[in-house]
Ligand SMILES: Nc1ncnc2c1ncn2[C@@H]1O[C@H](COP(=O)(O)OP(=O)(O)O)[C@@H](O)[C@H]1O
């Protein structure tokens with residue numbers, strides 16, 4: 199057996215604490231306070247040591263079961279160093295401390311007295327500082343998130359601007375040759391028609407005995423088939439050119455090179471009705487149109503541009519419904535409503551909706567999921583530019599894949615809009 203010299207395990211912390219402002223206590227085998235220094239009385243918010251003597255240590259803990267944990271550590275190691283503990287002051291305020299405890303130095307070997315000494319080092323300031331730090335971090339994270347959102351909006355606008363410049367140049371380059379190709383093609387077509395007519399007239403003069411040779415020559419050179427084909431070729435070419443024209447037109451609107459129309463006071467319900475007339479043909483087959491319109495105050499805007507936005511949204515809805523390849527009835531709902539500071543127009547369809555990974559991208563220039571030749575991917579980016587940049591409004595989309603999509607246009611009542 200070995201003697202335990204009193205004070206041998208007396209930790210330097212304890213000596214230090216005795217001299218400092220830290221709480222020092224001693225408790226008996228039942229873990230009730232036997233003695234506590236003035237710093238401890240102050241720390242726990244009592245008037246005198248007498249108020250604390252006899253109090254079970256566990257009662258001073260914010261969670262009494264933590265005291266049980268300390269006991270188990272004491273049993274195992276004979277001492278505990280810097281255990282983080284939360285104490286409850288007399289008035290209920292919580293104090294964060296680091297508790298260091300040792301078996302009572304007076305305990306002799308074989309002594310069943312399991313009383314011990316402890317020191318409580320107040321770390322509330324540190325915890326408070328950490329909490330503030332955490333709070334600051336959370337605020338920073340929020341600021342960061344807002345910055346990112348602003349940045350992605352800026353990037354979007356920047357993208358629109360640079361594509362716009364590119365588009366302006368392209369549209370200009372293509373537009374002139376396109377006009378004379380279309381004009382020449384129309385002339386060519388009328389010339390060919392005239393030539394055919396002339397040839398038929400000449401054929402009328404062919405004498406009876408030469409008709410047979412004539413027919414043979416026609417066959418050898420496939421003249422009849424060529425004549426029949428010509429009409430199709432002209433029609434398809436014209437079709438293709440019309441498509442190019444509409445793309446170029448879109449590009450020009452996109453690049454704002456179009457002639458700026460001035461702003462007028464517009465009733466969005468009227469704009470909607472006139473656009474529905476234009477889209478009537480598209481809306482006819484297999485689509486039910488629901489109107490859910492509210493009276494609106496007039497808003498200052500460029501009517502032709504807003505009409506173009508509405509048309510884009512309507513046509514996209516029609517295409518979406520058609521793309522389902524089912525006979526299930528397609529429905530498009532147009533909705534308007536007045537808000538305190540603006541007007542809202544919604545176009546909603548029950549088409550296939552938009553996959554969540556595409557939702558962010560639909561407003562990007564040239565983003566399209568349509569087959570080559572069918573979609574330009576410009577409709578929504580132009581619309582975004584018109585509504586957001588040129589009218590200080592808002593254009594948003596929400597969609598539940600499989601259930602359809604809803605596009606929402608918001609225009610401010612008193613929109614300081616961008617000059618053309
Ligand atoms: N109502 C809608 N339902 C489902 N998808 C849509 C709808 N409107 C737009 N989209 C998606 O957004 C893409 C971009 O639309 P848009 O800019 O008008 O170009 P485009 O119609 O030429 O493809 C479409 O290709 C389509 O994938």
Ligand SMILES: [Mg+2]
Nearest residue numbers: 510514577578
């Ligand atoms: Mg479109």
